[in-house]
Amino acid sequence: MMVRFLFLLLLNVLAFDFSKAQNGVDSKLTLAPVFSDHMVLQRNKPVKIYGKAASGSNVTVQFLDQTMRAKADQSGKWDVVFPAAKEGGPYVISVAANDQKINVNDVLIGDVWLCSGQSNMDFALRDAQTGPDELQAGPLDPDMRLLKMAGAVSTGDVAWDSASLEKVNRYEFFSGKWKSPDKASVASFSAIAYYFGKQIKKETNVPIGLIQVALGGSPTESWIDRALLEKDPQFAGMLGDWSHSDLVMDWCRERAAKNITNARSKDQKHPYQPGYSFQAGIAPLTGFPITGVIWYQGESNVFNVPLHEQLFTMLVKSWREKWNDTFPFYYVQLSSIERPYWPEFRDSQRRLLTKIPNSGMAVSFDFGDSLNVHPTRKKEVGERLALLALRDHYQKSVMANGPVPEKATLKNGAIRIQFLNKKTTLDHNKALPKQKLLTKNNAPLTGFELVTESGKRLVANARIEGDEVIIHVPAGERIRTVLYAYQPFTRANLYNEAGLPASTFSIAVK
Template identity: 60%
Template sequence: MSFRTLFCLLILIVHTGIAGAQSLSGDSLVLAPVFTDHMVLQRNKPVQIYGRARAGETVRVRLQGINREAAADREGKWKVVFPAQKAGGPYELTVSGRHSKVVLNDILIGDVWLCSGQSNMDFQLKNAATGSEELKKGSFNQRLRLLKCGGSVPWGDVSWDSATLARVNRFEFFKGEWKIPDASSAAAFSAVAYYFGQKIAAEENVPIGLIQVAVGGSPTESWIDKKVLARDGRFAEMLADWQHSEQVMAWCRERAGVNTKHAQSPDQRHPFKPGYNYEAGIAPLNDFPVAGIIWYQGESNVHNVALHEALFETLVKSWRQSRGNALPFYYVQLSGIERPNWPEFRDSQRKMLGKIAHSGLAVSYDLGDSLDVHPVRKKEVGERLALLALQGYYGKPVVANGPVIRKASLRSDGILLDFTSAQRLLTPDNQPLTGFELLTKSGRRLPAQAVIWNNRVRIPVPAGEAIETVLYAYRPFTRANLYNEAGLPAATFSISVH
């Protein structure tokens, strides 16, 4: 045998060995990424454990003394289902295949909440107004667990290299593992989600798991299954050519253009592209049961209020359908900032409560910053979301909403506004009531001298004016100050006068 022939044979053997090793590694037993040490599994719902293995391989799973097994299908996917469990832990989960074994430790069973949206949900605890104080305490609830599915690519106003572009195209955008809260893990976690979970855990005294899947700047359409969008003609334009569609906010298109500047393919993916974040971040969690969802998003859709209404209703409906139940969905009404369309958008968010069952709205305009789209008072936002969950999901007798407008009646002495969710209407420190305006039938907008009277709001009508609508907190940045006895503000609203 010649030296050249021997050399080629050795190369072939080495190459075959490497390929075999890669195949073995690719087909070996693995759990879905959501399953790691320190995780929380949803109580009172069937527990689903799933992953991949060699096609046809039998996978055995053991949890709390109960055994289940399943054979991997032709694609290597497997899943087992355990009976619903009560809150408790810590437990051990053992998953065994033909040649390998995975053991997960410190598993709790409690309530899991999916926390999603854009930058204000992604806003880190360490940057919140109360973040430093919270972290300095050094006392963290060990039954609160955090899974931050963070972006795995460089973010911001940068152009991605070829390797990053390829990862994005493979939907390898999110990654993370469950962590016990400490000064490091809590600091980098969503401030809104952290304060939400902290309050729920304290009130319910059960383990709470928080899964953060949020992308700064992301528009609503990026969080909806592309197949769902394609079935609705209202979204055809953005699907046809999203980077040139006025249905997509200009800022989103510009940032995506910078990120994908070096892309070679016209089909380059991006987390602002319709459907991307759903496929990369939400769909992989659809088989992982949760108690409900909290949502803080909308800044990247303010440019088209009517379109956002259609998108948001579609998002909630499709997420619920993919999970097979009407999960509670609690969301944040955008804050106050000096930008156009924000009052109309906030009012639209309020009106969506009438279209979406099992939902709730946390008001935040009173916590806003006139110049910064990322206000730092996140504790109040998280705790207001928690109140909605405590009342709506947990059935606690708490006040979860500020004054809710019921009707506006024209009387001889002016316009009287009636509210629900207000045993007592008030303003902080008994300050004069502000934030009300009147809209005439001719379209003129007039300031209103509103006062609290007999637990109603009374507004005198200027002489000779025909009033059609009452507006409240209807400036982009507002210091409107109507609250109830629980210290919760009334939402931005508009209401016709009768």
């Protein structure tokens, strides 16, 4: 009896200590992970500050010489909303509840851009062609702040241990803190995002915050709210048994299988799983106002072009709904490489511009590598994304895209391709000069093909004539379509005077 009594007493003590520890965790005052020293808050939008505290406790927040108060709800959540503010700083956010206090120091107000996608967005500055020189160039801009939400576990060709498997199952995958720019923080940050932010800062002189949430190999569907995918019957197979679904790229499924080799749970989760990266990386940010998104992803969806079109339009629409903001969404067209389906995918990305409002696409095939899916020329790609933002969001008078085909007509044995004249100025009443069509170093024009009515593809002899491209039609051939830059790896060379290339495209002949 004495042994039983002591055993029960020990259990009660342990239970009391666990309950006390648990209550201590629940009552701790915290801010959402996106709040930390050196952060940037979005200008010209209400400033929402939020976190957790003991249920029912009163929370006081001081910011910009104003004080806001809130009461934590039953789950401990609280938030306050300050009026929109102009760019500036540095400031301090002070938060207090009960006897606890948190100060967030060196806070700037400016523009915050979310930088997401897979490995080419995750590609670090130190590994870019211009990275070493950039890191040695001199002082870094103190008003450009970086938040890298890094993956807690590598999705490389490794098997995870039990601790990693459990962490992934708890959705504790992405984490990071805001940092001021120094050689270490900049070197490991996304090269494309860095060069994008640097160009925006240079042209606007507004503090820039960059939030990197990217994961190598991740498919589009992993970045979409699972609840949305569940509403569409065509994605049922993808969700029910995603590791065996042919709607998910086989490489993603194979890599996930390797990572979770040691899993004991049949319901082991993985960041490539439909909905996972959204829940772990994006959902925690949707209460945090941003300017817009830059995106580089698609390599893990290139095998099914029609499916990607549905997924990508769903992603953009749903993210905007989650933020309740039709923010700009600028994405990178896939590069060129000797792999099947890539031309069709690039052309599909071009067509999506007409389906997704307030979007833009940076062409990158001219910086491609025939064998390497990770081309190292990231500076130019980041700056092309910045041109889109500068023209369409910041309303700067810049040229932001290369020649865009408008129509192809057959006359007297030749096809004439005319090109659109995109806006380059805010003054819509001002007549715009037509873009000049040219090739680098005046080299012969290359990259055009003709598709006959029987489906045969012919290399085209094309030339620039004024503001049109002229293609001679071989005798006896009836042409249905003109293709441009439609080889998986291409050095097609149609540009404009701003040095911006025409996209991969297909156009019907009228």
